Amino acid sequence: GQQVMQIPQYQHVQEGEDFTTYCNSSTTLSNIQWYKQRPGGHPVFLIQLVKSGEVKKQKRLTFQFGEAKKNSSLHITATQTTDVGTYFCAGPGGATNKLIFGTGTLLAVQP
Amino acid sequence: EAQVTQNPRYLITVTGKKLTVTCSQNMNHEYMSWYRQDPGLGLRQIYYSMNVEVTDKGDVPEGYKVSRKEKRNFPLILESPSPNQTSLYFCASSLRQGAVNTQYFGPGTRLTVL
Numbered sequence: 001g002q003q004v005m006q007i008p009q010y011q012h013v014q015e016g017e018d019f020t021t022y023c024n025s026s027t028t029l030s031n032i033q034w035y036k037q038r039p040g041g042h043p044v045f046l047i048q049l050v051k052s053g054e055v056k057k058q059k060r061l062t063f064q065f066g067e068a069k070k071n072s073s074l075h076i077t078a079t080q081t082t083d084v085g086t087y088f089c090a091g092p093g094g095a096t097n098k099l100i101f102g103t104g105t106l107l108a109v110q111p
Numbered sequence: 112e113a114q115v116t117q118n119p120r121y122l123i124t125v126t127g128k129k130l131t132v133t134c135s136q137n138m139n140h141e142y143m144s145w146y147r148q149d150p151g152l153g154l155r156q157i158y159y160s161m162n163v164e165v166t167d168k169g170d171v172p173e174g175y176k177v178s179r180k181e182k183r184n185f186p187l188i189l190e191s192p193s194p195n196q197t198s199l200y201f202c203a204s205s206l207r208q209g210a211v212n213t214q215y216f217g218p219g220t221r222l223t224v225l
Contacts (some may be wrong), residue, residue, distance in 0.1 A: 042216040102156035
């Protein structure tokens with residue numbers, strides 16, 4: 001079945017360093033969503049990308065959707081302690097109405 | 112306030128004792144779903160519902176049941192819970208039919224089955 005993998009599974013950075021997480025789907029996605037889950041919290045929607053090659057920015061966060069619409073990335077510039085949490089990508093499950101989440105990347109930021 | 116609510120937030124139970132986790136949303140959303148979250152496995156969809164009386168299996172439906180008698184409510188039923196269903200459960204809803212819209216998540220229910 002369709003799989004959505006994320007790497008790395010875990011990353012520990014010093015505050016001020018950059019961070020990137022990568023999302024790879026086994027199938028082409030019509031769109032991709034990104035969510036953030038703070039420790040002890042629930043996933044919160046960040047953004048949705050629809051077009052091939054699309055790049056969107058939210059302050060220090062930059063999201064990209066690959067040309068082939070099978071991969072995506074989230075880059076955080078100059079991390080802050082408030083960026084701590086798990087970042088998930090998610091995409092539609094092919095012809096069904098399922099939503100397939102990636103395995104997530106846990107970001108730890110040391111002050 | 113627009114929200115998704117779940118109850119209970121924490122539950123410890125024993126193998127075989129039927130339980131229901133309730134989920135309710137006040138945003139008039141059509142699409143609702145249940146996920147379980149386990150370390151290293153991310154969020155896996157259990158069941159989803161496109162609208163009232165329309166439900167379908169997600170990726171890990173075994174051992175679970177759902178119903179959608181009203182638009183706002185989507186309870187998750189474990190008829191005979193087993194220890195491998197110990198997990199963190201999230202209910203979510205989105206505006207339209209289909210999975211392509213923003214998912215709003217409830218606060219989660221941490222279930223332990225002994």
